[in-house]
Amino acid sequence: MYRHNQKQLEFETFELPFGGKLRSDNRWVKLAKFIPWGQFEPAYSKSLTNSGLGPPAKSVRVALGALIIKERLGTSDEETVEQIRENPYLQYFLGYKAYEDEKPFDPSLFVYFRKRFGKKMLAKINESIARKALEQEKQSKDRSQTKNDDDSTPTGGGSENQGKLLLDATCTPADITFPTDLKLLNTAREKSEGIIDILHSPFKGKYPKPRTYRKLARKAFLSAAKSKRLSKSKRRKAIRKQLGYLKRNLKSITKLSQRTPLTKLSPRQYKELLVIHEVYRQQQWMYDQHENRIDDRIVSISQPHVRPIKRGKAGAATEFGAKISVSLINGISFVDRISWDAFNESGDLIDQIKAFRKRFGHYPASVHVDRIYRNQDNRRFCKKHGIRLSGPPLGRPPAAVEIQKEIKKQVRQDELDRIPIEGKFGQGKRRFSLSRIMCKLAVTSETAIAVSFIVMNLEKWLKGLSSLFFTSSLLFMVHIRVLQRRFNGLLGRLVGKYFQAKMHLSLLRG
Template identity: 50%
Template sequence: MYANHQDQQILPGGFFLPFGGRLSENNRWVQFSYLIPWRRVEQEYSKHFIKDLRGGRAFSVRMALGALIIQEREGFSDRHLVQHITENPYLQYFFGLEAYQKEPPFDPSLLTYFRKRLGPEAINQVNEWIVQAAHQEEEDGDNENTPTSPGENENGRSQEEPQEPRAHQGKLILDATCAPADIAYPTDLSLLNSAREKLGDIIDTLHAPHIGNMKKPRDRRRQARRDYLRTAKNRRPSRSEIRKAIGQQLRYVARDLRFIEQLVQHTPLTALSRKQYRDLLVIGELHRQQREMYRSRSHRVDDRIVSIAQPDVRLIVRGKAKANVEFGAKVAISVVDGYALMEKTSWDSCNESTTLIESVERYVERFGYYPEAILADKIYRTRENLKYCKEYEIRLSGPKLGRPSKQMDKEQAKQERQDMGERNAVEGKFGEAKRNYGLGLIRARLRHTSEAVIILQLLVMNLERRLRLPFWLLFGELLRLDFGQAGSAV
């Protein structure tokens, strides 16, 4: 059951501390609490629940989302997060408690359900609201600072002249990166050995009801383990030795799969746990891929599995000096006025240039006008994208297609250097997210929760940027509104 929580943002002085004193208004978590539209999020969050009086009452969205924001900002594990929340009154104030409590507000195991229940779509919507609010404040501030002459409004137009929105305004910066997953570096031999070990546990589970009545299949685990270690412990195995070891493990895996088919005739697959059944399906596809590559003597196959625990993870070719390939989700983002927005998350190796048109259309939906310019890599300068930008009169950074001209206009060269300097903002966002907020190693296990964690990191990064801007203008306005409402109530 979910009941609408009437969220009323209390002032730091209204938060009860049993040991005396009051919360400081300068604390970052107090300031963060004013930057998130909690009431609007509550209204959207409550739509996912059935209005039923039966069952336990769900936690408020402020507590769920607030806990996830704290975790991504500080890098806590689930258990350490609950411990820090229990010890810190500022964290309790941030996600909506009215008084300090010594008991943990929730069990650490519930954080997984928070990530699943909120999901990447809801978290991305909150990030959109925060960026739109910041963009609107900057526009309002620019309009207030613009001098107006008598008979003109704040936009410099005559009061009798109807106002028309600008057709093009602002710059859109696009780029993509890989968010590596927390998996061991995959090799064909290690994957097959891990598959064989998991199949051994499945055979034990299926044979357990028939111990003493039916002979257990001989899966030769010790011999298979010795064959694997003979090559794995070799510092410099030759190609022929590696291929021989892979062939051996393929035969062991195929043998275990045949044993499982025989045991299923006596014990149904419902005897397996959910994880074992999922591993069995993944191993079946893994064996097919490895057998195909072994027979064709190649190392490429469509949708290649590189982790049994996380079968959605794919190999992403990056071509960087540090690592030629990475394993994780490919994340395409846009940067507008220094704020990062999610454009696309793909678990397959895709060309990020296909997201340009969609990103421009979202830009129009967010702000109501087209961008003046798009700053992106050369990979975005496809014929389709250039045709689209020409049609809507949008300048796309970079040189023209074809052979470069011998004589380049000085203004054009100056514009290209300026675009390259401004485009570095998106590289800085990637570096900031990977160094400070965990984008360099995604520890979530499921595809759904991994996407939620990635978007959470962008949301936290945008909150930090808003906090670095002159915040007290907004905070003072909120204080005046709160005191004004209190005075009218009295």
């Protein structure tokens, strides 16, 4: 069952306890009016089961609005629900008709909200919000006429290349402990011991419990983990012991499953059992082959979708999470790809340029990227469509010194123009939740990543709205000042004429 989304309310009609009214210049009121809630209704309603059972599902405005509030405030699920209950502006943002001093929903519903909004649906929502923000920015800049043609916001129409496209990729780390082979095997062993306890519980006292040697295994793990300097031979010996304990436990689970069905396990434990089997296979293969890597390597039992991403950054050569490819246009960001497997971001450049053309009706005038994007295929595509790719040109530098200086100046300017997308990643990881994704499932983590960029786009729009209001106020004050000076000058001239006429009149009378 699903109730249709509430229509946009006027802030004057929102009922507050003890009288009063909402302020129209509040940030949440502005955001509520800016976001086109009705456009998201059809896609959201299709994601529901429509079984007709249970209480009505929350509207798209409540579900999406709650995710936006949580990300913008940086609070937990429980704290977000309390903030909504206490703040009438947040309730207006969610489409309430009057203030209610009750919890709007249980915090556990956040999990279902994230599952209903897939990354494709959120990409369309972000597209709608970003297009509206760019259109409003274009209209305001056209009125002020302070933007030159090269930096003008692309809005579609015309065949000439316009605007700048900034591209880059980053990793959004998941909330997992730093994985090592020894630590991962120890976790798998402990979880397998818990599964053995559950499967043996119906036959306690009837059959002897399979030996697990958990105390000896724990002691061997701590002896290696707490060692300050663990040599390669000692590490292999510790891994071999943990592999032996885990292999014994898996054999015991196979025998116990013949008496106790695996349905005795919870869905989460059954999933962990499958993951443990795969972890044992991967670790045993790497141990036998003396290798340190394997395809689709599992680094977390609870989050098996997480993969190691080689970044080569100072202090974090490898990160563990989803890799995202992002395009930035006039401060508005678009998440073009979210993947849990490592990929070469240079392969996305052509598709991102085509997406730019689909949005605005023309290609960008320039594309600003780092070195990894400047391969032969991308250079050939950009040259074919008249797009300037940032960075130095290929080949031997020209002999003329002046031309060399111009090239260096252009390369330097390209690096400066690429700073905003690095700043966008910094904003997402310092101000919002991209530095550590706390969700545990792949689909909910993807939703959290996409919502972070939607909120950053809304922040960009709010900031632009504030600066536009300040500029308009400043221009208004300047005009008032000019009119005041003109009026004072005119008044001074009239007073002078008056006294001059009065003097002439007194002379005639005399």
